[in-house]
Amino acid sequence: MPVAPTDELRRRIEALLGRAVIAATPVHRGYTPAERWVVHLDGGSSAFAKTGADSETSAVATWLRREHEAYERVHADFMPRMLGWDDRDERPLLLLEDLGGATWPPPWDPQRVEAVLATLEQVAASPAPESAPSLEAGQRSRLSGWLRVAEDPRPFLGLGLVTGAWLERGLPALIEAGQRAILEGDRLVHFDVRSDNLCIRDGRAMLLDWPGYARGTELFDRASWLPSLWREGGPAPWTLLPDSQGLATLLAGYFAGQAGVPAIPTAPRVRTVQWEQLQAALPWAARELGLPPLDGARADPRWTG
Numbered sequence: 001m002p003v004a005p006t007d008e009l010r011r012r013i014e015a016l017l018g019r020a021v022i023a024a025t026p027v028h029r030g031y032t033p034a035e036r037w038v039v040h041l042d043g044g045s046s047a048f049a050k051t052g053a054d055s056e057t058s059a060v061a062t063w064l065r066r067e068h069e070a071y072e073r074v075h076a077d078f079m080p081r082m083l084g085w086d087d088r089d090e091r092p093l094l095l096l097e098d099l100g101g102a103t104w105p106p107p108w109d110p111q112r113v114e115a116v117l118a119t120l121e122q123v124a125a126s127p128a129p130e131s132a133p134s135l136e137a138g139q140r141s142r143l144s145g146w147l148r149v150a151e152d153p154r155p156f157l158g159l160g161l162v163t164g165a166w167l168e169r170g171l172p173a174l175i176e177a178g179q180r181a182i183l184e185g186d187r188l189v190h191f192d193v194r195s196d197n198l199c200i201r202d203g204r205a206m207l208l209d210w211p212g213y214a215r216g217t218e219l220f221d222r223a224s225w226l227p228s229l230w231r232e233g234g235p236a237p238w239t240l241l242p243d244s245q246g247l248a249t250l251l252a253g254y255f256a257g258q259a260g261v262p263a264i265p266t267a268p269r270v271r272t273v274q275w276e277q278l279q280a281a282l283p284w285a286a287r288e289l290g291l292p293p294l295d296g297a298r299a300d301p302r303w304t305g
Contacts, residue, residue: 017047027048047098051093051094064211067209071085071094074126077204078207079206080099080208083095099206099208103200118205120193128186128189128215132213132214136183139183143250145252146171149253155261159296161278161294170291173289181246185217185218188213189216191214193207194225219247223244223247223251231280244284251281252281255281
């Protein structure tokens with residue numbers, strides 16, 4: 001990321017907010033090649049700015065337009081306020097309220113976990129806009145990683161979590177459970193609940209980064225958060241969701257199909273995050289399906305359940 005916003009970007013921010021930008025601090029959060037800044041304004045206020053990186057403007061522009069759509073169509077106190085939007089030159093600019101003064105877990109404690117659970121209940125109780133993309137139609141294929149593992153198990157087995165014998169025994173059940181998992185529904189779905197998209201302000205959890213917002217099952221966001229929570233020192237997933245209705249297996253399959261393939265040049269940290277999520281999601285799925293403990297050389301006993 002550049003050491004400072006360009007003059008052109010400063011002018012666009014100032015035009016949207018009606019205040020001069022006197023300083024800007026880069027924000028190194030998130031895994032996509034977007035530029036993120038906290039801009040400090042004349043008069044003492046601040047805002048969070050997100051725009052496309054020059055190297056990946058097309059992909060980031062698409063994500064930013066989807067995120068802007070979410071802020072336009074969903075208005076709730078678990079989302080930061082949108083302060084401005086400018087879509088020009090294939091480099092959209094999204095301005096949001098600055099949540100830098102909030103608490104950003106980890107570490108996790110019972111109060112923070114409960115705050116997130118309360119917010120996820122609020123999200124799940126929110127009807128999605130009719131225009132929101134369908135989780136089933138838009139993400140089923142992407143999430144069906146066990147089918148990709150069946151086609152070529154080598155990248156997954158190369159991670160060392162399980163042996164070939166374990167996979168041969170468990171794969172039919174993993175595929176069947178993943179296909180059975182229900183994604184359809186009419187509830188609002190964030191789709192990407194992890195600690196880097198969460199903060200706690202005044203005892204309430206706020207959800208950021210909404211380009212994946214969708215319409216689907218009320219269980220999805222809770223299920224998708226729990227593997228990363230466990231990895232970061234929180235409770236085991238099954239203590240917070242005793243029956244994931246196949247979502248644990250579906251999510252484990254997505255990570256299994258992604259973590260072992262080559263890194264994304266413009267987002268090199270993504271595979272590491274997927275590997276970490278897989279280490280927690282797969283033991284959860286195995287537990288639900290009654291499969292044996294993971295038996296690979298790199299199976300960490302802390303995440304075997």
